[in-house]
Amino acid sequence: MIPDTEHRDINIRVQLASFLGTHLAGIGRAGVAKIFGAMNLAPPVKEDHYEEIDRKLLLPCIKKFQHESMQAAIYEAVDENDGDPTALTVSGDGTWQRRGFKSIHGVAAVLSCNTTPKVLDVQRLSKKCLICTGALSVKNKDLDLYDVIIHNHDCESNYDGSSGGMESQGIQDIFKRSFPKYQVQYTRYIGDGDSSVMWNLTQHPPYPGIEIEKIEDINHWSKKMLYRLEKLAQELKDTMLDPEKKRKGIGGVNRLTKGTKYDQQKHSLPKYVMEAIKPVFEDLASKETLQHVLNGSSQNANESFHSFLWSMAPKNRYCSGTIIDS
Ligand SMILES: [Zn+2]
Structure with missing residues (x-):
């Protein structure tokens, strides 16, 4: 493609920008054709060329930038890391194109745990391939063409496993290639409740002789604390704890209340309430438990990456693995 005039140059630029734009906006070639029509511009290249340019020009370009960006994130993580610079703490999570466990595509991602967390590596897992499925239609008529x-x-x-196992498999793949790809090891892992990921990392250690330490997500830990307190409040509902004021349980005004805004005032809980909830704190705030939530690490960044990813490869629309890759 060598532009011979300024106009043609502009046209090609618009065309190329439109390729990226269609992906970002999720409208495809048909959408661009409409916009170009409204703007009185020449229509986009024909459908078959469009796909070819997409595959041969845009995708390799995006892949290159993707790799450079993730490589830079690794350098940053190594730079900010105390202790052994090549042993990183990462947070990982899986996400599915569709809710529930029937999704065809899933993505596992590992993010750095710096002040500004960045995506270090992603793995797409697909149970089906568009071309394989499409080729089935010619299989009976023309076996040679099919082959x-x-x-x-x-x-x-x-x-080819279950959709539920995608996260575990994806994280495992990412861990396994961290050394060949970036010369680093992910030795501390922040994950949510999905214990199968950690179980898999323990059963099939990606780095020989190195045990991966699990760090609990701080949000998950807070939820656990809330759950324990709620359970306790339920259990003590009918227990007379304050015979003087004839109050049962630990809930209610001036005691444990749910859903009220924190008002910055001085708070104190009656002694019997404190005594009642003490075991929960002793348990969850023990040195051993807190060691796992150290650094206040959370998976918030992962959640944000997921919503960004699926906004480009929308869940409600049909989409192929190639689009997710880009
Ligand atoms: Zn295929």
Whole structure:
């Protein structure tokens, strides 16, 4: 593509920008055709060319930037790391294209735990491949053509387990390639309640001789605390704890209340309430438990990455693994 005039140059730039734009806006070629029409611009390139340019020009470009960006994030994490610079603390999580456990595509991501967390690596897992599925329609009519298609495509399908196991598999893949890819090891892992991820990392250690330490997500820990307190309040509902004022349980005004805004005033709890909830604090705030939530680490950044990812590869729309990759 060598532009011969200024106009043509502009047109090509608009065309190329539109490729990226369609992905960002999630409207595809048909959407661009409408916008170009309204703006009195020449229509976008024909459908078949469009896909080819997408695959041969845009995708490699995005992949290159993606790699550079993640490589830079690794350097940053190594720079900010105390102790062994190549042993990083990461947070990981999985996300699915569709809710529930029937999703065809899933993505596992590992993020750095710096002041500004960044995506270090992602792994897409797909149970189906568009081309494989499409080729089935010619299988009966033309077996040779079917074989050609199957042998000459980059298969998107890379996972055949259950959708629920995608997170665990994806995280494992990311950990396994951290050394060949970036020369670092992820030795501390922040995860949510999905214990299968940690179980998998313990059963199949990605780094020989190195045990990965699990750090609990601080939000998860707070939830645990809330749950324990609520359970306790329920249990003590009918227990007379303050015979003087004839009050039962530990809930209510001036005691443990739920859902009220913190008002910055001085607070104190009656002694019997303190005594009643003490075991919960002793348990959850023990040195051993707190060691796991150290650094106040959380998975908030992962959640934010997920919503960004699926806004580009919308859950309600049909989409292929290639789009998720980009
Ligand atoms: Zn395939």
